[in-house]
Amino acid sequence: MSFVPFPGTNAPADEAWGDDQQAEETTARMSFLEHLDELRKRLVVSVCALGVTFLIAFAFAQQLYDFVMKPLAAMLPRSPTEALSKIDPNALKLLTPEQIKALKSVQDLGGKLIYTEPTEAFMLYLKIAFLVGIILAAPVILWQLWLFISPGLYRKEKKWAIPFVTLSTTGFVAGAAFTHYLLFPWMWKFLASFSNEYTLFAPKIEDVFSLYTKMLLGMGVVFQMPTLVYFLAKMRIVTARFLLKNFKYAILVIFVLAAVITPSGDMLTQTLFAAPMIGLYVISIAIAWIVAPRRKPAPAPAE
Numbered sequence: 001m002s003f004v005p006f007p008g009t010n011a012p013a014d015e016a017w018g019d020d021q022q023a024e025e026t027t028a029r030m031s032f033l034e035h036l037d038e039l040r041k042r043l044v045v046s047v048c049a050l051g052v053t054f055l056i057a058f059a060f061a062q063q064l065y066d067f068v069m070k071p072l073a074a075m076l077p078r079s080p081t082e083a084l085s086k087i088d089p090n091a092l093k094l095l096t097p098e099q100i101k102a103l104k105s106v107q108d109l110g111g112k113l114i115y116t117e118p119t120e121a122f123m124l125y126l127k128i129a130f131l132v133g134i135i136l137a138a139p140v141i142l143w144q145l146w147l148f149i150s151p152g153l154y155r156k157e158k159k160w161a162i163p164f165v166t167l168s169t170t171g172f173v174a175g176a177a178f179t180h181y182l183l184f185p186w187m188w189k190f191l192a193s194f195s196n197e198y199t200l201f202a203p204k205i206e207d208v209f210s211l212y213t214k215m216l217l218g219m220g221v222v223f224q225m226p227t228l229v230y231f232l233a234k235m236r237i238v239t240a241r242f243l244l245k246n247f248k249y250a251i252l253v254i255f256v257l258a259a260v261i262t263p264s265g266d267m268l269t270q271t272l273f274a275a276p277m278i279g280l281y282v283i284s285i286a287i288a289w290i291v292a293p294r295r296k297p298a299p300a301p302a303e
Helices: 019-027 032-059 060-075 097-104 120-152 157-192 205-222 227-232 240-245 246-261 267-291
Strands: none
Touching: 032 060, 032 120, 060 120, 060 157, 060 205, 120 157, 120 205, 157 205, 157 227, 157 267, 205 267, 227 267, 240 246, 240 267, 246 267
């Protein structure tokens, strides 16, 4: 990848690309204002795409709310009220059938998420729709990002557009799915297990969704590791041998990162965070080996 030269600067020559580089340098020169105008265009398209996907997601806000929050509420501990058992039998005889029915309808404490601000629940619907809108608009946003940086690329590098968008989108969706179906429910169940006869776990929906969003977006970024290695290997910056040689240091760094981003300090949750990172690192080694440019054999000396 080359840096886009500005007027009055001399672009460095790179013999590896030959005439293709000179042709690209001639057509890819953009002024600072042209860069800003191009950035504005890409941001406008990205924001419009996000706005459309947000409106689509908001139309299904109730279904999305149930999809995210209902499983979490089901895992919350309950504290049985046993209202009738706490009433004196003699006093119970004085109650009317309607009063007894009302006491029987008293639900157990717990098992529900709470909100304490008047607009908190409504804002949560908007945030869920916005989060889903980001996921749906991810291909368009990534494509606009590629279009913004493509003027500074050589002709051979521009062929990486489809792999970039495809791998980035797939990685983000895979990270989000891993968080929703495995990582967050397991951690949520662990945190809720500390509830006992003295304490009741009744979290606010704002706090729950904030933690959920951070973990989902964080794992979406972590799952970009194979995509990053793919392009670094294509540019011969990293190799499979280099990644394999530094595997033990990578494990150390992964567990340090897992300890930082893990909301609880237990070893099991930290390992659950680190496990997908280690798996992605192994996949990245395989990707680096597959996509690495092969060296052409040296021609045999003429006799």
